[in-house]
Amino acid sequence: MNPEMNKMPWYNRLDLPGVTFILFLLLAASSLPALEGSGRDLDYWGNFLRFTDQFFPPDWSILGQTMEGLWETIQIAGISTFLASLFSLFLSLGAARTISPRWLVFMTRMVLNIIRTIPSLLWAILAVVLVGSNSLAGVIALSLYSTGYLAKFFSEAFESADLKAQKALRSLGSSRWQAFQYGLWPNLRPVIWSHCLWMLEYNVRSASIIGYVGAGGIGLHLKLYAESAESWNKFSLVLLCMLVIVTLLDFTGEKVRKSIREKLEGVN
Amino acid sequence: MEENCLIEGQNLSLRIGERWLVRDLSFSANKGEFIALVGSSGSGKTTLLRALSGDTPLANGQVITHADCPLPVGMIHQDLQLAEGSTAIKNALSGCLYRHSSLKTFFGFPDEEKNRAVTLLQKLGLGQKLNQWTSTLSRGERQRLAIARTLLAQPSILLADEPVASLDGKWAGETLNTLKEYAKDQKACVLCSLHDLDQVDQFADTIIQVDPVNHEKWEVKCNPSTKA
Numbered sequence: 287m288n289p290e291m292n293k294m295p296w297y298n299r300l301d302l303p304g305v306t307f308i309l310f311l312l313l314a315a316s317s318l319p320a321l322e323g324s325g326r327d328l329d330y331w332g333n334f335l336r337f338t339d340q341f342f343p344p345d346w347s348i349l350g351q352t353m354e355g356l357w358e359t360i361q362i363a364g365i366s367t368f369l370a371s372l373f374s375l376f377l378s379l380g381a382a383r384t385i386s387p388r389w390l391v392f393m394t395r396m397v398l399n400i401i402r403t404i405p406s407l408l409w410a411i412l413a414v415v416l417v418g419s420n421s422l423a424g425v426i427a428l429s430l431y432s433t434g435y436l437a438k439f440f441s442e443a444f445e446s447a448d449l450k451a452q453k454a455l456r457s458l459g460s461s462r463w464q465a466f467q468y469g470l471w472p473n474l475r476p477v478i479w480s481h482c483l484w485m486l487e488y489n490v491r492s493a494s495i496i497g498y499v500g501a502g503g504i505g506l507h508l509k510l511y512a513e514s515a516e517s518w519n520k521f522s523l524v525l526l527c528m529l530v531i532v533t534l535l536d537f538t539g540e541k542v543r544k545s546i547r548e549k550l551e552g553v554n
Numbered sequence: 555m556e557e558n559c560l561i562e563g564q565n566l567s568l569r570i571g572e573r574w575l576v577r578d579l580s581f582s583a584n585k586g587e588f589i590a591l592v593g594s595s596g597s598g599k600t601t602l603l604r605a606l607s608g609d610t611p612l613a614n615g616q617v618i619t620h621a622d623c624p625l626p627v628g629m630i631h632q633d634l635q636l637a638e639g640s641t642a643i644k645n646a647l648s649g650c651l652y653r654h655s656s657l658k659t660f661f662g663f664p665d666e667e668k669n670r671a672v673t674l675l676q677k678l679g680l681g682q683k684l685n686q687w688t689s690t691l692s693r694g695e696r697q698r699l700a701i702a703r704t705l706l707a708q709p710s711i712l713l714a715d716e717p718v719a720s721l722d723g724k725w726a727g728e729t730l731n732t733l734k735e736y737a738k739d740q741k742a743c744v745l746c747s748l749h750d751l752d753q754v755d756q757f758a759d760t761i762i763q764v765d766p767v768n769h770e771k772w773e774v775k776c777n778p779s780t781k782a
Contacts, residue, residue: 450633450635451635457609458648458649472640
C-alpha cells in the first residue's frame, strides 16, 4: 500500500459505497430485536416438522380444479400484461425526455411513481371494492400496477434508442411516421418485447397471490386450503403446480430474451 | 452553367472553429459523372459532403442544385445509420419510403420495389441474408446494405462518405462499379470520398483533391485514366 495512504485519517478513505455499506451494517445490527418473536416459549423446530409433514404427500385429487385456477391466473396475467403494454406505449411517450416537453414528462412520471408506490395487493383490494370479488378485479389491479413499471421501462427505451436510422430516413424523404416505423421502432421493438415478457412472468406470480384478497385465480384456492384444517397437502399441490408453471415461464422467457440480446448485439 | 450540371459549389469555404478545412472551392458535377474526394483523414472530406447535403453550414460560398426530381440529394453516411433491429431487406427498402404514402407502407412494400431491392442486394452479395437481422451482419455487409438503401432511393446527387472503407478488394471494386453504373444509368452524379488511389484512378471521372502543402486549398482535376 502507498505509505501516504496510511497517513490519511480512516474516514478519508471512505467513498459513497463504503459509507452506505457501514450504514447497512448499522441498520441490520439495530434491527436484531425483530428476531425476538412473540416471546412465548414455542417449539419452533417441532412446529416446522409437524407442519411440513402435513404437506406430503400432495393431494393429487384436486389436480383438475387446481389447473383450472392456474389457467384463470395465467389468463389474468396475460390480459393484464397486454392491456398494460398498450397503456404504457402511450404513457411512455409522455414520460420520455427525448420526445415530450418537460412539464408533460414531470406530470407523467409523477403519475407513474404514484402507481408504482402502491403494491399490487393493495391495488387488488381497491379493485375488489370497486367491481367485487372476481377475476376482473385482478385484471384491473395488475393492469394498473404493470402500467407503472412498463411505462417507465418503455420511456427509458425511447430515451436510449439510437435515432440515427430515423434521421437517415427523414433525410431520404420519408414521412415522420415512416421514419418512426422503419427507423426507430425496429430498434425499440425487441427491447419492449423483452420488457413485456418479463412483466408477464412477474404478473403470473402476482396473479397467484392477489386471489388471496378475492381478485380471482389460484390465490383463492390457496386461501381456502390455508384456512381449512387438514388441507396442507392440498395447499402443497397448488404450490407445486405454481412452481412448475413459473419455472416453465422463467425458462421460456429467459430463452427468448437471450435470443433477443444475441441478435441485438450481433456478431461485431 | 452546363445543361447537364446537377450540383455546383461556388467558392465554398468551410471551417471548424478557427481551423479552415476548405477555402474557395468551386466545382460542378454533371449527369453521369463520378467524382472522387481525396485527402488524408481529418482533411475535411466528410464535412464537405455534409455541407453539400445541407447538414453543415458553409462559412462562405454557396451550393446550387439543379436536380429536378423528388429526392435531389441522398447520402451514404460513414456510420451507416441502419435500423439494427430490422431485417436487411426492410432496411434496403426503407430507401424508397418517400415514393409511397405512410398508409401504404404501413402494411409493407409494393412488389416492384421488393423485386428491385432483392436484385440489388443480390448484386451486392447480400442475396442469402435478406431476412437476417441487420445487427447480425458483418461491418462490410452492413456497409453494402447502407449503399443499397441509398441507391434504391434513387437520388440525383449521391454523396458517399468512404463507402468502401470496410470492404475487401473484390467487394470494394464491385461496389464502386455499381455506384458508377448508377451514375450512368440514372443520369445522376456520385461524389464519393476515397482513400485508395488505385480505386480513384480506376473509377473517378473527376478528382477533387486536397493540396498536399496548403491543406485549405482543394484542387479539381480530370482523371486522365478514365477520360480516355
